[in-house]
Amino acid sequence: MIRHIASLILLGLLPISALAQPQRVAVAKTTSPAAAFAARSPTATKFEVLPANAELHTSDVILALPGATLESKTGAVAVTSLADYDKRSPLPILETALILNPPEKDIDLAFQLDRGRVDITNKKARGSAVVKVVHREKKWTIKLEDPGARVAIEVCGRWPAGSRFKLVNPKRSEKLAEPVASLVLLVLKGSAQVEIGGTAFGMSAPPGPSILEWDSLAGAPQQPKKLTALPDWADPTANLTPDAKKLVAAIEKFRALRAEKPADAIKQFLDSSDPVEQRVAIVTLGATDDLVSLGKALIEAKSLEEWDFGITVLRHWIGRAPGQDQRFYQHLTTARGYTPTEAKIIMQLLFGFSAEELKSPETYEVLIDYLAHEKPGIRNLAVWHLIRLVPQGKTIPYKPNGTLTDAVKAQEAWKKLVPTGELPPPPKK
Amino acid sequence: MKRFTLFILGGLGLFLTPTVASAQFGLPAGAPVIVPSTNPFFYVPKYRYTYGANITAPTLFGQASIGYQRTYISTTNPALWQFVPVYPSWYSTGGSYMSGNPNVRNDLLKQVQLDMAKAQRDAGMGAGVRNQIANQWIYEKGGVVARPDPKFNPEQPDLIAKALAPVDPEQIGTGESLNDLLTAITTVEAKGAKGPSAFIPPSLLDDIRFGGSPAADTLNLVRKAGRLEFPSAFNDPALQKIRAELEKDFAAVASSVQAGKAPGSAKLTKWEATVQRAHDALTPIIKNSTFDDATAGRRFLNQMSNAVKVLKTASASTLIDPKWSAEGTTVADLVKHMNKHKLRFGPAPSGNEEAYLAMHRNLATYLFVLTHKK
Numbered sequence: 001m002i003r004h005i006a007s008l009i010l011l012g013l014l015p016i017s018a019l020a021q022p023q024r025v026a027v028a029k030t031t032s033p034a035a036a037f038a039a040r041s042p043t044a045t046k047f048e049v050l051p052a053n054a055e056l057h058t059s060d061v062i063l064a065l066p067g068a069t070l071e072s073k074t075g076a077v078a079v080t081s082l083a084d085y086d087k088r089s090p091l092p093i094l095e096t097a098l099i100l101n102p103p104e105k106d107i108d109l110a111f112q113l114d115r116g117r118v119d120i121t122n123k124k125a126r127g128s129a130v131v132k133v134v135h136r137e138k139k140w141t142i143k144l145e146d147p148g149a150r151v152a153i154e155v156c157g158r159w160p161a162g163s164r165f166k167l168v169n170p171k172r173s174e175k176l177a178e179p180v181a182s183l184v185l186l187v188l189k190g191s192a193q194v195e196i197g198g199t200a201f202g203m204s205a206p207p208g209p210s211i212l213e214w215d216s217l218a219g220a221p222q223q224p225k226k227l228t229a230l231p232d233w234a235d236p237t238a239n240l241t242p243d244a245k246k247l248v249a250a251i252e253k254f255r256a257l258r259a260e261k262p263a264d265a266i267k268q269f270l271d272s273s274d275p276v277e278q279r280v281a282i283v284t285l286g287a288t289d290d291l292v293s294l295g296k297a298l299i300e301a302k303s304l305e306e307w308d309f310g311i312t313v314l315r316h317w318i319g320r321a322p323g324q325d326q327r328f329y330q331h332l333t334t335a336r337g338y339t340p341t342e343a344k345i346i347m348q349l350l351f352g353f354s355a356e357e358l359k360s361p362e363t364y365e366v367l368i369d370y371l372a373h374e375k376p377g378i379r380n381l382a383v384w385h386l387i388r389l390v391p392q393g394k395t396i397p398y399k400p401n402g403t404l405t406d407a408v409k410a411q412e413a414w415k416k417l418v419p420t421g422e423l424p425p426p427p428k429k
Numbered sequence: 430m431k432r433f434t435l436f437i438l439g440g441l442g443l444f445l446t447p448t449v450a451s452a453q454f455g456l457p458a459g460a461p462v463i464v465p466s467t468n469p470f471f472y473v474p475k476y477r478y479t480y481g482a483n484i485t486a487p488t489l490f491g492q493a494s495i496g497y498q499r500t501y502i503s504t505t506n507p508a509l510w511q512f513v514p515v516y517p518s519w520y521s522t523g524g525s526y527m528s529g530n531p532n533v534r535n536d537l538l539k540q541v542q543l544d545m546a547k548a549q550r551d552a553g554m555g556a557g558v559r560n561q562i563a564n565q566w567i568y569e570k571g572g573v574v575a576r577p578d579p580k581f582n583p584e585q586p587d588l589i590a591k592a593l594a595p596v597d598p599e600q601i602g603t604g605e606s607l608n609d610l611l612t613a614i615t616t617v618e619a620k621g622a623k624g625p626s627a628f629i630p631p632s633l634l635d636d637i638r639f640g641g642s643p644a645a646d647t648l649n650l651v652r653k654a655g656r657l658e659f660p661s662a663f664n665d666p667a668l669q670k671i672r673a674e675l676e677k678d679f680a681a682v683a684s685s686v687q688a689g690k691a692p693g694s695a696k697l698t699k700w701e702a703t704v705q706r707a708h709d710a711l712t713p714i715i716k717n718s719t720f721d722d723a724t725a726g727r728r729f730l731n732q733m734s735n736a737v738k739v740l741k742t743a744s745a746s747t748l749i750d751p752k753w754s755a756e757g758t759t760v761a762d763l764v765k766h767m768n769k770h771k772l773r774f775g776p777a778p779s780g781n782e783e784a785y786l787a788m789h790r791n792l793a794t795y796l797f798v799l800t801h802k803k
Contacts, residue, residue, distance in 0.1 A: 087566075087570070090559060090563065091559065091562060091563070092562065092563070092565075092566035092569075156562055157562075158561070158562045158565050159565075160558075160561040160562075160565070161561070161564065161565060161568070164721075180558045180561060180562065181558070182558045182559045182562050184559070213559065215557065215559060216558065217558050218558070311569075312569040315565070315569065319565075339717075341717055341718065341719060344719045344720075345719055345720055348719065348720040348721070349720070352565070352568070357724075360724070360728070361731060362724040362725075362727040362728045362731060363724060365724075365727045365731075366715060366720060366723040366724050366727055369712060369715040369716065369723065369727075370715075370716070372716070373716050374716070387571075388568060388571055420708070420731075421731045421734055421735070
């Protein structure tokens with residue numbers, strides 16, 4: 001009898017124990033040169049740079065450099081990561097990350113698109129290919145009708161201006177506030193049927209119903225919109241400006257260096273005198289969740305531009321998914337030694353201000369007050385906002401790695417520019 | 430043995446069978462759930478509140494419930510009603526609006542509602558989520574974000590029709606619809622319309638806040654003399670002394686204004702000096718205050734500084750009508766007073782929503798009388 005009971009208990013416990021560990025199954029492989037991809041398994045803390053033709057597993061967070069391509073194991077579908085080199089894209093794309101899902105019946109490839117842009121192509125010789133893309137629990141089933149059919153999907157999440165940081169106590173099961181997210185799907189070639197939430201849309205490349213948008217506030221996608229021609233952001237590699245070409249070259253250089261010396265690539269690019277290479281390194285630090293190194297890079301920033309871009313990467317980081325703001329707050333209070341109040345100040349400065357707050361003289365007064373804060377992070381964030389809100393203030397000397405005395409001098413100059421109780425003067429035309 | 434094995438299997442079947450969550454069906458009743466709108470261009474918060482009583486029992490195939498359940502959908506939040514909690518003694522304090530406990534803090538819930546409504550209005554004004562994200566990107570790149578002027582609407586409906594149109598009670602608390610009525614009444618009166626208007630008692634006037642100008646802020650402050658609401662930054666021990674001085678000096682000035690007289694220059698000068706010292710004393714406190722607390726502290730002192738300037742002007746003696754606190758006033762006289770001093774209605778403080786509803790009714794009735802007189 002005891003053996004019967006024991007076996008029944010084991011029978012019940014087996015599925016539970018199996019569920020606790022996500023299974024890793026190879027469902028795709030890279031078709032790009034070495035170091036185009038990096039992956040982090042569920043149990044790892046760091047990303048591992050992948051060689052050429054590496055297998056890609058489910059449950060791993062996969063980071064793709066712009067231009068990196070993977071194919072499903074059957075070769076039915078190819079997924080290419082793309083960047084917004086010239087800032088033409090409707091959404092700000094800094095990096096692309098996805099998580100491959102386990103195989104499903106009648107689905108050639110399934111993955112969660114966490115952020116960024118991917119182009120999905122039907123590589124079959126005949127027939128349609130079906131891809132399931134998940135974002136924020138919304139499932140998009142995309143049937144690429146013909147061989148060569150191709151769609152682009154862009155996803156981005158941010159905290160809207162004026163959002164308020166609220167520390168959540170996980171023990172009280174409080175619900176997280178979420179950053180808003182926007183998804184754009186564009187049919188680049190051929191035709192596709194897109195199904196979401198039980199509604200299917202027939203779409204095709206222009207001219208025709210080519211573009212579909214979704215956002216986290218509305219919840220349901222609107223009808224596809226008709227386009228007469230592909231927008232200029234459809235092919236981010238076409239007609240590149242000189243700055244964009246520099247960025248393409250820097251990314252390729254980074255990839256090659258990372259393939260050879262994975263541990264040194266980021267440091268080398270951070271120490272580079274080329275601002276484009278510095279940006280590539282800073283984006284990679286944010287993409288790989290290396291907040292310690294990102295914080296160090298900000299403190300040691302050699303130029304205002306380098307530090308300025310680091311703040312942009314941080315804002316992108318906290319807005320890319322629910323819970324990122326909480327993680328960053330915890331990082332500030334545990335790893336960086338900020339008091340809870342100081343950490344909340346930083347979080348609010350990263351979130352930004354609403355239009356109403358920008359009409360209030362107190363917003364500018366407090367930002368100027370923060371210029372004399374003991375913590376460089378707070379005074380630097382205050383300046384980051386002030387030079388955007390009051391462009392005339394860009395001429396006031398300020399260094400992110402300067403001393404408190406230097407910051408107080410800058411504060412005096414700012415007080416003359418924006419007197420107490422008054423709104424800043426309008427920008428000069 | 431066979432029976433025992435069957436019993437164990439049956440129990441496992443019961444244990445492993447997914448059951449319906451009992452939170453929505455059992456007692457106490459579920460929390461009001463904010464129903465999302467699928468239309469980003471027009472959003473009226475709706476609340477789905479489910480209540481009922483039943484008995485649930487586990488069965489081999491899941492939970493079985495016998496009882497009744499009713500679902501109520503409304504544009505007003507049942508949590509604000511005094512009589513809604515069907516079993517008040519069973520609810521605990523605290524909780525959040527999504528935690529299933531209906532006994533929530535009304536001010537937090539109201540702020541969430543206002544934030545959501547504002548976000549939806551922003552979407553409706555053409556911003557949309559994509560534009561919100563794009564605007565953040567533009568801001569990061571150092572560009573200027575163009576914002577649509579919500580007041581500009583080339584297809585704005587007739588002023589009077591707009592003012593008299595039904596308004597969501599939640600919207601009235603922002604003061605916007607009261608200001609629409611104020612504008613419409615002023616326009617109609619300017620064309621010579623006259624009519625009887627309702628009486629507004631002192632208790633109702635006391636719950637109304639004004640806004641839109643330094644004179645309005647001064648009026649609000651003067652009416653609260655003796656019971657000033659200091660922002661939380663002033664709870665710091667380093668500010669206790671200056672806080673007491675501010676209250677004392679301000680009360681000396683406010684008493685004259687409340688009596689319908691201009692304040693003495695000596696009292697004004699003393700108060701002005703105290704306000705300046707308070708500004709200086711607040712500066713070191715700001716560094717250890719969150720952004721919201723810091724701006725609230727600065728705003729409070731800026732209002733005081735502006736009040737000094739307003740009370741130095743010739744119209745200071747008439748800013749407050751002494752009859753308001755003793756006798757009340759009529760709607761027509763209130764409109765006249767507000768136009769004289771360029772006052773607008775400000776947002777309702779938490780807990781004063783009913784007063785704003787009453788004021789809305791009074792203003793709407795007066796406008797109707799003016800525009801529909803035989």
